[in-house]
Every structure is written in C-alpha cells, then in structure tokens.
Ligand SMILES: Cc1cc2nc3c(=O)[nH]c(=O)nc-3n(C[C@H](O)[C@H](O)[C@H](O)COP(=O)(O)OP(=O)(O)OC[C@H]3O[C@@H](n4cnc5c(N)ncnc54)[C@H](O)[C@@H]3O)c2cc1C
Ligand code: FES
C-alpha cells in the first residue's frame with residue numbers, strides 16, 4: 001500500500017532525483033541509493049550520532065530524517081568535504097588525522113560534520129563550546145581528549161588560513 | 166531496526182493537512198503527524214509505532230515563525246528548537262523558555278526537532294511542558310471547526326497524550342509576557358548531558374519587601390505529565406527569601422509530589438530526593454535573579 005515518492009535532494013552539490021519508499025531514512029538513502037558509505041549507521045534511534053550529516057548546513061541525525069523529508073533540501077556528507085579540485089582533505093579532516101582524533105574511525109565522519117558547523121559559526125571555541133557542540137556524538141575508542149585536541153587544531157589552522165581578524 | 170511501511174503526504178498548508186487527517190480518519194487508517202521526527206522516528210525505527218500514514222508538516226512554511234504579538238511571543242509549531250535557541254526575542258524576553266530550550270537534547274536534535282513537537286509529544290520528562298505550566302503558556306490548535314485555545318493545564322493529559330483531537334494540529338504556542346523582575350530557574354538531573362531528565366524543576370517567583378510571592382514550581386520527569394507542586398509553592402509564598410525557607414519549601418516539594426515514577430534508572434524515592442534537592446537549588450537561583 002505504500003506509494004513510492006519522487007524525491008529531489010542535493011547532496012554535496014549534486015542534484016539527485018529518485019523514487020523512494022517513504023520509510024527509507026536519509027541515512028539508508030545516502031548509503032544504499034547513492035552509494036555514499038561515509039555516513040555510518042549505529043543505533044538508528046538518535047542516541048549515538050554516527051549518522052550526522054549537514055541538512056541545509058546544520059548537523060542532524062540522518063537516521064531520524066526520512067529521505068522524502070529531505071526533498072528540496074541540501075545535504076552535505078563527509079564525502080563532500082574534500083577539495084574537489086586538489087583532492088586535499090578538508091582542514092577539519094586533516095586535523096583529526098594529525099591530532100589522532102580517531103582510532104577505529106566509526107564515529108569520525110559524524111564528529112567531523114558536527115565540527116565543521118561549529119567552526120563555521122565560532123572560529124575560536126573554548127572547551128565548553130566544543131563539548132556542547134559534540135555532546136550528541138558518541139565515541140567508544142578515543143576517550144574524547146584527542147577529539148577535542150583535533151577540533152582545537154582545526155580551529156587554529158582555519159583561523160590562520162583566513163588571516164588575522 | 167527499520168520502520169514498517171507507511172504512506173506519506175507532505176501537504177503545503179494547515180487546511181490541506183487537516184483535510185487529509187479527516188479523510189484518513191474516515192477511512193479508518195492509523196495516521197500520525199510528522200514534525201521534526203526526533204521523537205517519532207525512533208518510535209518508527211523501533212516499531213513501537215506502526216502508523217499506516219504519515220502526514221508531514223515540514224512543508225507548511227506558515228507554521229515556522231517566532232514573533233512578538235503585543236507583549237506576548239507567538240511561536241509557530243514548526244519553528245525548530247534551534248531557531249528558539251538562536252532567537253534574540255526569546256533570549257531577551259523569555260529567559261526561562263530559552264534556558265529550557267538549551268537543556269533539550271543536543272544541537273543535532275534541536276536543529277530538526279520542533280517547538281510544537283515537544284508539546285504535542287508530551288513526554289513526561291520533557292522540559293517545555295513544565296515551563297508551560299509555570300508560565301501559563303497557551304496552545305492554539307486548529308481542526309475542521311477552526312482554531313481553539315487550550316491552557317497548559319488542560320493540554321497535557323498523561324504519558325505522551327494531549328487533549329488534541331485526532332483531526333487537530335497544534336499550530337502555535339503563545340508565551341504570555343515575562344514580567345520584569347521575575348526570578349526564574351530551571352535545573353534537571355540526567356545521566357548524560359542532553360538525555361531526558363530523571364527529574365527536573367522549573368521555578369518562577371517574585372520578591373516584594375524581601376518576601377517571596379507568586380511562587381510557581383513545576384516538576385518534570387517524575388509523574389505521567391509535568392506537574393505543579395502547589396503545597397511547596399504555598400510553603401514559600403509570603404515568606405522571606407532565606408535559605409532556611411527554601412529548604413523548608415523544598416522538603417514539602419519532595420514529600421508532596423504524588424507517586425513518583427520508578428524505573429530501571431531511578432526509584433520513586435530517588436526521584437523524590439531529586440525533586441527536593443533541585444527545588445532547593447532552583448528557589449535559591451530564582452530568588453537571586455528576582456529584583
Ligand atoms: C537523543 C535525543 C535526546 C532528546 N532529549 C530531549 C530532552 O532532553 N528534552 C526533550 O524535551 N526532548 C528531547 N528529545 C525529543 C525532541 O525534543 C523531539 O524533537 C520532540 O520531543 C518532538 O518534536 P519533533 O518536532 O521532533 O516531533 P516528531 O518526532 O515529529 O513528533 C512527535 C509527536 O508529536 C506529534 N506532533 C508533532 N507536531 C505536532 C503538531 N504540530 N500538532 C499535533 N501533533 C504533532 C507527532 O504526531 C508525534 O506523535 C530528544 C530526542 C533525542 C533523539
Ligand atoms: S544511527 Fe545512532 S543516532 Fe543515527
């Protein structure tokens with residue numbers, strides 16, 4: 001009885017138009033229909049945060065959003081962060097590499113998406129602001145210290161890149 | 166897990182959404198409204214809820230606003246909690262509502278979750294319903310017969326249940342003016358920052374000649390809905406604002422709260438204790454803010 005629904009979503013700058021079953025989450029749509037496996041799936045009920053993507057620029061849980069709800073919206077995933085011309089990692093990605101912000105890496109894309117938004121609004125967050133922004137993401141490996149260090153490193157590099165204020 | 170199948174509609178207006186609700190009710194279909202999905206989607210994914218049809222309010226732009234209406238502030242039900250968090254109007258004029266917003270989940274949840282959804286979902290541990298009781302927030306519901314206003318005290322019925330009819334949509338919550346000089350506080354205890362509270366307290370009070378008046382205490386996470394604690398309010402009304410009197414009123418709060426919930430996270434006695442401690446802290450904080 002369920003009718004498939006025509007859905008038009010912009011993902012990482014590219015427009016996709018697909019017929020989707022309404023019950024398909026944005027996470028599954030990204031992974032299975034668009035083959036963008038960088039967005040991970042853990043609990044599927046909003047607790048772990050590993051499915052975090054940017055929806056219209058704001059971090060959100062893609063397991064708690066239906067693909068059909070994203071109709072007309074812009075989604076950014078971890079695959080969309082790399083510089084399309086040079087292929088270089090995004091400064092936040094590079095900072096997570098350099099400051100050892102990951103071990104198994106399962107949670108990493110989600111932490112990076114949340115960090116990208118944090119640093120866009122707040123180029124010099126203190127530890128409180130970092131914890132508040134990342135509090136919705138769980139990591140079972142790192143103990144979080146190196147993640148916070150990665151965010152601080154990314155923030156410093158992004159500030160240096162954009163020159164003195 | 167994955168949600169069971171359902172049909173999906175995303176009408177552009179409140180009227181067309183109500184027409185759909187009426188139609189599906191007539192057809193005997195189990196229908197749910199979808200707002201931000203931050204409570205409904207987990208229930209669908211875990212198959213706690215298996216509606217046959219979802220009516221998504223997400224395309225109704227007319228419900229997405231936060232604006233001053235005279236002295237009051239009107240919030241469209243589809244305004245996100247992130248919009249409430251970022252709203253200078255709420256930050257400056259409605260400090261208690263704003264502080265409550267910051268206690269709700271995480272930023273990722275507030276970005277999608279709506280203000281209206283938090284009222285309509287009526288989770289016993291949610292912050293907004295307690296603030297609604299303390300501040301006399303009024304709900305506006307629209308149905309086939311037009312719009313009606315519902316007082317907070319009539320809106321929350323029991324666990325996850327409001328007095329909204331099956332063909333009604335919550336369209337607005339309306340915050341009465343926050344009187345300057347009113348002291349306020351909201352505190353909660355949760356296992357992790359951002360989790361739903363095991364217990365929480367919201368307080369407003371006024372001070373005149375060093376005495377407390379118009380004390381309002383709301384508790385959440387302890388009963389089937391948020392509740393006011395009238396015995397504790399009475400214990401402090403007319404009394405001077407001293408730590409002894411706060412402790413005395415807080416003790417009454419802990420004793421008078423009726424049959425607290427008990428679950429794997431907290432026993433009824435533990436919740437009673439939390440009510441007492443959080444009330445004492447909130448009263449002190451609110452009194453310090455009162456002018
Ligand atoms: C990890 C996590 C932590 C959370 N922590 C908290 C917390 O600390 N405090 C808290 O209060 N909440 C918390 N929540 C819940 C969150 O605030 C939800 O956003 C909110 O409860 C529901 O709003 P929504 O817009 O997401 O509604 P949905 O999930 O879409 O809908 C919830 C229910 O309300 C009904 N509904 C929604 N809008 C309307 C309307 N306009 N008219 C009639 N019915 C309507 C729906 O039919 C559904 O039954 C948390 C959620 C998660 C995933
Ligand atoms: S998969 Fe855990 S929050 Fe989405």
Ligand code: FES
Pocket residue numbers: 101102103104105106107108138139140141142
């Ligand atoms: S690095 Fe393994 S879960 Fe975070």
